[in-house]
Amino acid sequence: MRTDRDTWTVAMVVPLRGPAGLFGPSCEAITGLAAHELNESGGVLGREVRYEIVDGGAPPAEVARRVGALVATGAVDAVSGWHISSVRNALAPVVAGRVPYAYTSLYEGGERRPGIFCTGETPRLQVAPALRWLRDHLGVRRWFVAGDDYVWPRLSTVAVRGFVRELGLRVEAEAFVGLGAGDMARLVRRVEASACDAVLMLLVGDDAVRFNREFARRGLHERVLRYSPLMEENMLLASGAAATRNLFVSAAYFRSLAGADALDLVGRYTGLHGSTAPALNNAAESCYEGLHTLAHLMRRAGSAELPALNAALDGAAYHGPRGTVEFRGGLARQPVHLAVADGYDFDVVTRL
Structure with a gap:
C-alpha cells in the first residue's frame, strides 16, 4: 500500500x-x-x-x-x-x-x-444542434446512420431517432459494423444505395478513416455530406485531404479555435x-x-x-x-x- x-x-x-x-x-x-x-x-x-x-x-x-x-x-x-x-x-x-x-x-x-x-x-448538446443547423443552412433532411457496434453508437442512435422526430428529419437506414473489423466497402455501398442526403458517422478512429477513404474512392464525397461528433486532426491526416470534402464535425474543442x-x-x-x-x-x-x-x-x-x-x-x-x-x-x-x-x-x- x-x-x-x-x-x-x-x-x-x-x-x-x-x-x-x-x-x-x-x-x-x-x-x-x-x-x-x-x-x-x-x-x-x-x-x-x-x-x-x-x-x-x-x-x-x-x-x-x-x-x-x-x-x-x-x-x-x-x-x-x-x-x-x-x-x-x-x-x-x-x-x-x-x-x-x-x-x-x-x-x-x-x-x-x-x-x-x-x-x-453528449448527443443532446452536441448532435441535436448540429442536425438542426445542417437542416436549416444546407437543407439536409435524410440521414444514414453508420456506426461501430458497441454502446456509444447504439445508444447515441436511440437519441438521434428522437432528435429526428423533433426536427422533422428522416433516418433512411442504420448500419453497424464490428469495432476495428468492419467491412467499410460493404458499408459504403449501403450508403450509396440509400436515398440519404448525409451520413451520420458514429465510427471510432481508424474505422472512420477507412470509411472516409472508401467513401471518397466511390466518389460519394462529391454529393453526400458527412457529419461526425468524433473526428479530429489525426483522423483527417490519416484519411487524406481528398477524402474529407463535405465533412462536418461538432465538438467542444478544435485546435483551430x-x-x-x-x-x-x-x-x-x-x-x-x-x-x-x-x-x-x-x-x-x-x-x-x-x-x-x-x-x-x-x-x-x-x-x-x-x-x-x-x-x-x-x-x-x-x-x-x-x-x-x-x-x-x-x-x-x-x-x-x-x-x-x-x-x-x-x-x-x-x-x-
Missing part, C-alpha cells in the same frame, strides 16, 4: 492500440502538459501531481483488471482519460466508491453513477513538447480537461476524498480552453462548435 501523501497519482486510461490508438500519443503528450501546469502552480492541495498511463485500447476486461490492481494497491488516487464507453462500463464497478473517476470522452449520456465525473459532450484560451493551450503545448509534438486534438484536450476537473473539484471541496468531491460537483465551474465548463445535475455543460474539414485542419463555422 502506498503511503506517500505528498503525491497525487492519476491512472490515465488512453488508447495505445486498436481503432482509437491513433489518439494515444496526443493524449499522453497533453497529460504531461496538464501535470506540468498543475505542479507549476503548487500541485493539488499541496500534493505533487503524477500520472500513470494505462492502455485503454486493450479489451475492456483487461483494462479493468489493470486499473483495479492499481486502485487496490493504493498506487493511484484517481482515474481519468479518453476511452470508449465499453471501457468505462468495465471500469465503473472497479473504481466505484473507491477513487474519483473523470471520464473525458464524448459519450452517449446517461451516466449517473456516483464518483464518475463525465466531462465530455480562435479564442485566447484555446490559442494559449496550443502555445503552451508546443512550448513544452516542441513543434513536432503529436497533433493537438479534441480527444487529447479532453484529457487535459479531466485532470483540471479533478483538481478543481479537490480545491472546491478542500479534500481529495470521494464523498467530498461528489458533494462539490453540482454547480462547479471552471474556465479553460473550451471556455466555461459548468456541472449541473452532474452533467458538464460547455460551448460546442460546428466545423467543416479543410484539408488537414478544421474551419470552425459557428457555435451551436
Whole structure:
C-alpha cells in the first residue's frame, strides 16, 4: 500500500492500440502538459501531481483488471482519460466508491453513477444542434446512420431517432459494423444505395478513416455530406485531404479555435513538447480537461476524498480552453462548435 501523501497519482486510461490508438500519443503528450501546469502552480492541495498511463485500447476486461490492481494497491488516487464507453462500463464497478473517476470522452449520456465525473459532450448538446443547423443552412433532411457496434453508437442512435422526430428529419437506414473489423466497402455501398442526403458517422478512429477513404474512392464525397461528433486532426491526416470534402464535425474543442484560451493551450503545448509534438486534438484536450476537473473539484471541496468531491460537483465551474465548463445535475455543460474539414485542419463555422 502506498503511503506517500505528498503525491497525487492519476491512472490515465488512453488508447495505445486498436481503432482509437491513433489518439494515444496526443493524449499522453497533453497529460504531461496538464501535470506540468498543475505542479507549476503548487500541485493539488499541496500534493505533487503524477500520472500513470494505462492502455485503454486493450479489451475492456483487461483494462479493468489493470486499473483495479492499481486502485487496490493504493498506487493511484484517481482515474481519468479518453476511452470508449465499453471501457468505462468495465471500469465503473472497479473504481466505484473507491477513487474519483473523470471520464473525458464524448459519450452517449446517461451516466449517473456516483464518483464518475463525465466531462465530455453528449448527443443532446452536441448532435441535436448540429442536425438542426445542417437542416436549416444546407437543407439536409435524410440521414444514414453508420456506426461501430458497441454502446456509444447504439445508444447515441436511440437519441438521434428522437432528435429526428423533433426536427422533422428522416433516418433512411442504420448500419453497424464490428469495432476495428468492419467491412467499410460493404458499408459504403449501403450508403450509396440509400436515398440519404448525409451520413451520420458514429465510427471510432481508424474505422472512420477507412470509411472516409472508401467513401471518397466511390466518389460519394462529391454529393453526400458527412457529419461526425468524433473526428479530429489525426483522423483527417490519416484519411487524406481528398477524402474529407463535405465533412462536418461538432465538438467542444478544435485546435483551430480562435479564442485566447484555446490559442494559449496550443502555445503552451508546443512550448513544452516542441513543434513536432503529436497533433493537438479534441480527444487529447479532453484529457487535459479531466485532470483540471479533478483538481478543481479537490480545491472546491478542500479534500481529495470521494464523498467530498461528489458533494462539490453540482454547480462547479471552471474556465479553460473550451471556455466555461459548468456541472449541473452532474452533467458538464460547455460551448460546442460546428466545423467543416479543410484539408488537414478544421474551419470552425459557428457555435451551436
